[in-house]
Amino acid sequence: MPATDTRARPRIVIIGCGFGGLEAARALRDAAVDITLVDRTNHHLFQPLLYQVATAGLSAPAIAAPVRHLFRKQANVTTLLGEVTGIDAAARQVTLADGGVLPYDHLVVAAGATHSYFGRDDWAAFAPGLKTLEDAFGIRRRILVAFEAAEKEADAARRDAWLTFVVIGGGPTGVEMAGTLAEIARQTLPGEFRRIDPASARVLLLEGSPRVLQAMPESLSTRACEQLSRLGVEVRTGARVTAIDAAGLQVQPTEGEPYRIDSRCIVWAAGVAASPLGRALAQTTGAALDRAGRVQVQADLSLPGHPEISVIGDLAAAQSHAPGREPAPVPGVSPAAKQMGRTAAGNILRRLAGQPGQAFRYRDYGNLATIGRNAAVVDLTSPLGRLQFSGYPAWLFWLFAHIWFLIGFRNRLVVLIDWAWAYWSYDRHARVVAEVDPLPVPEASSAAVRSP
Amino acid sequence: MPATDTRARPRIVIIGCGFGGLEAARALRDAAVDITLVDRTNHHLFQPLLYQVATAGLSAPAIAAPVRHLFRKQANVTTLLGEVTGIDAAARQVTLADGGVLPYDHLVVAAGATHSYFGRDDWAAFAPGLKTLEDAFGIRRRILVAFEAAEKEADAARRDAWLTFVVIGGGPTGVEMAGTLAEIARQTLPGEFRRIDPASARVLLLEGSPRVLQAMPESLSTRACEQLSRLGVEVRTGARVTAIDAAGLQVQPTEGEPYRIDSRCIVWAAGVAASPLGRALAQTTGAALDRAGRVQVQADLSLPGHPEISVIGDLAAAQSHAPGREPAPVPGVSPAAKQMGRTAAGNILRRLAGQPGQAFRYRDYGNLATIGRNAAVVDLTSPLGRLQFSGYPAWLFWLFAHIWFLIGFRNRLVVLIDWAWAYWSYDRHARVVAEVDPLPVPEASSAAVRSP
Numbered sequence: 001m002p003a004t005d006t007r008a009r010p011r012i013v014i015i016g017c018g019f020g021g022l023e024a025a026r027a028l029r030d031a032a033v034d035i036t037l038v039d040r041t042n043h044h045l046f047q048p049l050l051y052q053v054a055t056a057g058l059s060a061p062a063i064a065a066p067v068r069h070l071f072r073k074q075a076n077v078t079t080l081l082g083e084v085t086g087i088d089a090a091a092r093q094v095t096l097a098d099g100g101v102l103p104y105d106h107l108v109v110a111a112g113a114t115h116s117y118f119g120r121d122d123w124a125a126f127a128p129g130l131k132t133l134e135d136a137f138g139i140r141r142r143i144l145v146a147f148e149a150a151e152k153e154a155d156a157a158r159r160d161a162w163l164t165f166v167v168i169g170g171g172p173t174g175v176e177m178a179g180t181l182a183e184i185a186r187q188t189l190p191g192e193f194r195r196i197d198p199a200s201a202r203v204l205l206l207e208g209s210p211r212v213l214q215a216m217p218e219s220l221s222t223r224a225c226e227q228l229s230r231l232g233v234e235v236r237t238g239a240r241v242t243a244i245d246a247a248g249l250q251v252q253p254t255e256g257e258p259y260r261i262d263s264r265c266i267v268w269a270a271g272v273a274a275s276p277l278g279r280a281l282a283q284t285t286g287a288a289l290d291r292a293g294r295v296q297v298q299a300d301l302s303l304p305g306h307p308e309i310s311v312i313g314d315l316a317a318a319q320s321h322a323p324g325r326e327p328a329p330v331p332g333v334s335p336a337a338k339q340m341g342r343t344a345a346g347n348i349l350r351r352l353a354g355q356p357g358q359a360f361r362y363r364d365y366g367n368l369a370t371i372g373r374n375a376a377v378v379d380l381t382s383p384l385g386r387l388q389f390s391g392y393p394a395w396l397f398w399l400f401a402h403i404w405f406l407i408g409f410r411n412r413l414v415v416l417i418d419w420a421w422a423y424w425s426y427d428r429h430a431r432v433v434a435e436v437d438p439l440p441v442p443e444a445s446s447a448a449v450r451s452p
Numbered sequence: 453m454p455a456t457d458t459r460a461r462p463r464i465v466i467i468g469c470g471f472g473g474l475e476a477a478r479a480l481r482d483a484a485v486d487i488t489l490v491d492r493t494n495h496h497l498f499q500p501l502l503y504q505v506a507t508a509g510l511s512a513p514a515i516a517a518p519v520r521h522l523f524r525k526q527a528n529v530t531t532l533l534g535e536v537t538g539i540d541a542a543a544r545q546v547t548l549a550d551g552g553v554l555p556y557d558h559l560v561v562a563a564g565a566t567h568s569y570f571g572r573d574d575w576a577a578f579a580p581g582l583k584t585l586e587d588a589f590g591i592r593r594r595i596l597v598a599f600e601a602a603e604k605e606a607d608a609a610r611r612d613a614w615l616t617f618v619v620i621g622g623g624p625t626g627v628e629m630a631g632t633l634a635e636i637a638r639q640t641l642p643g644e645f646r647r648i649d650p651a652s653a654r655v656l657l658l659e660g661s662p663r664v665l666q667a668m669p670e671s672l673s674t675r676a677c678e679q680l681s682r683l684g685v686e687v688r689t690g691a692r693v694t695a696i697d698a699a700g701l702q703v704q705p706t707e708g709e710p711y712r713i714d715s716r717c718i719v720w721a722a723g724v725a726a727s728p729l730g731r732a733l734a735q736t737t738g739a740a741l742d743r744a745g746r747v748q749v750q751a752d753l754s755l756p757g758h759p760e761i762s763v764i765g766d767l768a769a770a771q772s773h774a775p776g777r778e779p780a781p782v783p784g785v786s787p788a789a790k791q792m793g794r795t796a797a798g799n800i801l802r803r804l805a806g807q808p809g810q811a812f813r814y815r816d817y818g819n820l821a822t823i824g825r826n827a828a829v830v831d832l833t834s835p836l837g838r839l840q841f842s843g844y845p846a847w848l849f850w851l852f853a854h855i856w857f858l859i860g861f862r863n864r865l866v867v868l869i870d871w872a873w874a875y876w877s878y879d880r881h882a883r884v885v886a887e888v889d890p891l892p893v894p895e896a897s898s899a900a901v902r903s904p
Contacts, residue, residue, distance in 0.1 A: 042596060043884045059511035061882040068644040069883065078646040081600035100604060133884070144494060148533035152552060192520040194530040410873055410881060417869070421862055429862060430513040431521065432495045432585070 009034045009076075010352055013094055013104040015084050015277065017044050017067045019334040020313030021110035022407075023341030029074050031349055036102055038080045038094070042066055045133060046406055048334065049415070051173060053136040054267075055143065055180040056431040057422055060133050062414050065407045084111070084277060089284040089306055106308050106348045109277060109295075110341065113314035113332065116273035116292070123244040127266040130173060139267055141433040143181065146265040147189060150196045161262040163201040166249060168241055169270030170207030171214070172369040175224060177267050178205040179372030182231040187373070187426040203232060204261065206239040206251065208270070213377065215331065215367055220377040223390040227375040241270075272332065274315050285309065290317040299327075300357030301344050307351060312340035320362035330362045334405075339363060370398045373423070461486045461528075462804055465546055465556035467536050467729065469496050469519045471786040472765030473562035474859075475793030481526050483801055488554055490532045490546070494518055497585065498858055500786065501867070503625060505588040506719075507595065507632040508882040509874055512585050514866050517859045536563070536729060541736040541758055558760050558800045561729060561747075562793065565766035565784065568725035568744070575696040579720040582625060591719055593885040595633065598717040599641060602648045613714040615653040618701060620693055621722030622659030623666070624821040627676060629719050630657040631824030634683040639825070639878040655684060656713065658691040658703065660722070665821055665829065667783065672829040675842040679827040693722075724784065726767050737761065742769040751779075752809030753796050759803060764792035772814035782814045791815065822850045825875070 010033045014021045017039040025037050043064040052058040068079040083097040087107070094102040115129030128138050143165070150162035165185075167178040182203045189198035205212070205228065211221040212228075212235065225235050238254035248262040274293035282289050287303045288296045294317035297303060301310045301318060312318075318340065319327035330336045339362060347357035366380035366387075376394035380387040389397075399419070406412045422428060462485045466473045469491040477489050495516040504510040520531035535549040539559070546554040567581030580590050595617070602614035617637075619630040634655045641650035657664070657680065663673040664680075664687065677687050690706035700714040726745035734741050739755045740748045746769035749755060753762045753770060764770075770792060771779035782788045791814060799809035818832035818839075828846035832839040841849075851871070858864045874880060 041885070042600065059513045059882075061511045061884050064884040066644075066883040069879075072644040075646075078603075079644075080604055081597070082604065098604070145533070148494060151530075152532055152534065152550070192518075192524040192531075194527075410877075410879070414866075414869070414881075417866070425862075427521075427862070429866075430511075431518040432513050432516040433493070 010105040011036070011103060012106045012108065012348060013038065013102050014108045014110060015094065016110035016112055016313070018047070018110060018112050018313060018337060020337035020341040021108065022070070023338040024108050024110065024312065024345045025071065025074070025077055027342045027345035028076070028348070031076065033076060035077045036080060037067060037071070037077055038082050038084060038096070038102065039067060040083045041132070042081050044070060044407055048402055050130055050136050051176045051180060053133065053430070054130055054139040055177070055184060056140050056428040057180070058415060058418055059430045060136070062411055062418060063406070064133060065411060070407060087277070087280050087284050089309065092308070107310070108344050109281060109309065109311045109315060110313045110337070111275035111277040111315050113272040113274050115268060116271035117268070118271055123268070126244045126246055127168060127268040129268040130177070142265045143184070144431060144433055147193070147198055149264070151193050157262070159196065161247060162264045163196065164261065164263040165201060165203045166261060166263045166266045167203070167205050168266065168268050170205055170212030170237065171269060174205060174207070174269035175212055175228065175369055175371055177269060178203055178233045179228055179231050179370070179375065182233045183372050184428065186232055188428050202234065204234045204236060206241060207235070207237045208240040210237050212237065213369055216369065216377060216379050217388060220379055220388060220390060224369065224371055224377050227371045227390070231372045231375065272314065278315055281311065299359035300347050301340055301360050302347065302357060307357065310344035310347065312344050313337035316340065318360055321359035322361050335365060336362055368394070368398050368401065370395060462557040463488070463555060464558045464560065464800060465490065465554050466560045466562060467546065468562035468564055468765070470499070470562060470564050470765060470789060472789035472793040473560065474522070475790040476560050476562065476764065476797045477523065477526070477529055479794045479797035480528070480800070483528065485528060487529045488532060489519060489523070489529055490534050490536060490548070490554065491519060492535045493584070494533050496522060496859055500854055502582055502588050503628045503632060505585065505882070506582055506591040506629070507636060508592050508880040509632070510867060510870055511882045512588070514863055514870060515858070516585060517863060522859060539729070539732050539736050541761065544760070559762070560796050561733060561761065561763045561767060562765045562789070563727035563729040563767050565724040565726050567720060568723035569720070570723055575720070578696045578698055579620060579718040581720040582629070594717045595636070596883060596885055599645070599650055601716070603645050609714070611648065613699060614716045615648065616713065616715040617653060617655045618713055618715045618718045619655070619657050620718065620720050622657055622664030622689065623721060626657060626659070626721035627664055627680065627821055627823055629721060630655055630685045631680055631683050631822070631827065634685045635824050636880065638684055640880050654686065656686045656688060658693060659689045660692045662689050664689065667819055668821065668829060668831055669840065672831055672840060672842060676821065676823055676829050679823045679842070683824045683827065724766065730767055733761070733763065751811035752799050753792055753812050754799065754809060759809065762796035762799065764796050765789035768792065770812055773811035774813050787817060788814055820846070820850050820853065822847060
């Protein structure tokens with residue numbers, strides 16, 4: 001159908017339109033190549049703000065931009081909606097769930113990660129994780145329905161279980177979720193219920209290791225704990241979850257007796273696993289996987305024996321190669337995914353020009369996590385040294401950094417208005433669930449041990 | 453739990469928080485009564501703009517406000533999330549799906565309407581209707597996925613079927629849907645696809661009767677048709693649908709041979725039926741139902757023999773009683789539902805004061821329908837006579853009327869910004885589907901007769 005003959009142009013297939021895939025496609029904008037960008041969804045998701053959708057602070061379109069709209073002016077990109085089910089490295093083609101086949105000359109796999117329940121996939125039904133918009137809607141529904149159910153519940157113990165929110169995992173997502181849940185209970189909902197006091201809700205953050213925000217320096221972990229406590233979150237470190245069911249969970253503390261927490265709203269923020277496409281890649285190329293299922297890539301992000309295949313983002317077990325330093329593992333954060341996208345795109349152009357690929361070097365500009373209203377921790381790395389701060393200035397920094405990196409001008413404006421509104425009114429405007437299933441009725445609780 | 457003793461206060465139960473139920477609760481704001489407002493969802497939906505959510509112009513929270521937030525300052529209202537499954541007029545109580553029971557002294561039933569497929573409920577799977585947010589998300593998904601599937605489809609006939617959009621029913625919703633679909637195909641999407649031209653999509657509006665917008669004067673129906681044609685919609689009146697399947701539909705025109713239209717995206721805007729609660733009410737009170745399942749109410753909106761039960765809104769087959777005129781049927785529009793809500797509330801107060809209820813009188817301020825960008829028709833009734841206009845001024849009138857009646861200041865602002873943006877950019881920002889199911893693969897088409 002295209003008017004010009006493009007058959008001679010190298011065909012690049014990019015799987016996944018997260019931060020890595022998007023950046024790889026953009027970095028090839030001036031290249032004489034034909035790019036096919038394929039994803040299971042029709043949008044690029046700004047995942048750092050997904051917890052805001054889950055907690056009804058933002059609507060989904062504020063953090064999700066249609067991929068084909070983003071690339072409407074980049075003529076060398078064809079966007080396809082489809083689920084990749086197989087990769088054939090020998091035939092150099094990708095197969096889709098609908099039977100479609102995409103041949104490639106160069107392949108960039110940026111399929112990302114999903115939740116990991118460490119072998120306990122049965123927990124997923126009781127403690128959903130937060131990776132997609134669908135996940136966010138499910139968690140939003142659980143949170144809002146829990147308060148609704150509490151308002152209707154006559155039995156005090158059951159009511160308390162509806163009003164007990166547990167977040168498992170003290171990484172950035174867990175800290176954000178717990179802080180925001182406390183804010184909803186203490187600031188947004190009071191005054192709207194007649195039979196319960198939403199401010200009496202308990203929000204617990206459970207972390208198996210000795211401290212939250214492990215990627216941060218210890219002093220900032222301590223600050224984060226203090227700020228969470230001030231918001232009304234009970235932080236329990238060294239608290240390992242050993243069982244989850246529909247009515248609560250079982251905790252094994254590092255010291256002391258195991259105990260049970262009755263809770264009807266549990267959020268899983270504890271672990272990620274690489275996309276199953278990692279396994280498909282390993283089979284077809286012989287590449288090795290690490291324990292989390294990530295594909296071990298070479299210095300230039302390509303696979304051994306397959307310079308035409310690059311793996312980037314959360315799916316890649318990559319190393320940073322800075323001159324004069326030992327190779328260091330690259331963290332699973334969005335700036336790293338973007339940088340890998342640019343490196344992979346650059347290496348494709350180099351190979352097309354007959355040159356070898358360059359090693360990936362991760363530039364770490366720092367780390368930041370928000371906790372709630374006016375509360376965040378920031379750890380910046382600059383040529384002048386490290387800069388650490390917390391509290392209100394850190395929150396402002398976090399706010400503008402996130403709005404700045406949001407895709408598309410309009411979204412930034414909408415998010416800023418939404419937040420300005422939420423800030424002044426304590427309102428959360430997206431407190432809407434499309435349709436509410438009949439509330440699940442808890443079985444007679446088999447809890448032998450109650451949490452204190 | 454309440455500090456004050458409220459047991460002596462009359463208990464009012466209102467079922468449904470659409471326009472009627474909401475208005476009834478508001479009209480009782482100063483009354484010494486205890487109101488329980490129960491709904492299946494947690495939000496009041498501004499249904500006149502639901503088609504904008506279905507066509508990705510607005511996000512759900514822009515037209516849906518949490519009910520308990522709306523009533524946070526009205527202390528005599530308790531909001532409950534629950535599905536009413538039964539009404540016992542003798543025991544004066546309402547039962548909920550979760551087993552809960554709500555005793556009442558006065559009951560207002562405002563449960564609204566749902567789609568009617570005129571006995572062909574099997575059509576619902578192929579031609580979804582538009583009543584709830586869930587419906588809107590489903591239709592949004594179908595529309596967006598149809599263009600995505602067309603971009604991937606190699607077979608020309610199948611591609612055409614994906615690019616053929618059919619709206620069944622030429623009432624206000626059908627006209628809005630068809631006009632907006634044409635706008636998306638002609639204005640929003642072009643430039644974003646590489647293999648198809650979205651502007652080549654066909655949008656058909658089928659109406660069984662001789663004209664669209666039957667509630668309007670004939671001259672405005674003609675204007676609407678002209679404006680639809682200008683937007684690129686093929687309007688077919690006198691076109692009765694006789695069969696719908698996954699790959700298209702069968703049409704019997706008033707004159708001529710039956711024909712088939714191959715289409716993968718069909719929207720049903722042809723009929724409504726009263727909520728099933730009408731039947732429950734008929735059983736427990738002996739009230740009569742009309743053909744659409746609506747409950748025939750007395751002049752004061754109560755049921756025969758049950759002055760303590762009022763039925764309002766789309767569930768009521770009500771008459772307007774204007775002095776010196778014959779009783780006239782009340783149309784199923786939101787201003788009528790609101791007015792019935794006020795009358796029902798006033799009659800409850802009258803009965804509590806030992807007075808008889810007053811007859812309902814519908815004040816008709818006119819009728820308006822939008823068609824698309826800059827296109828609408830308006831038919832106003834004023835003391836000075838009727839005022840009819842169409843085109844750009846009608847569209848502006850429609851726009852500000854709808855924004856004005858949106859619940860809550862913030863929503864108005866957000867909707868205005870969204871629309872201003874959409875107007876200048878032709879963009880539709882909510883083009884997001886949470887997760888896309890594998891695209892349905894059409895069976896080998898059994899179409900014997902093709903549409904011309």
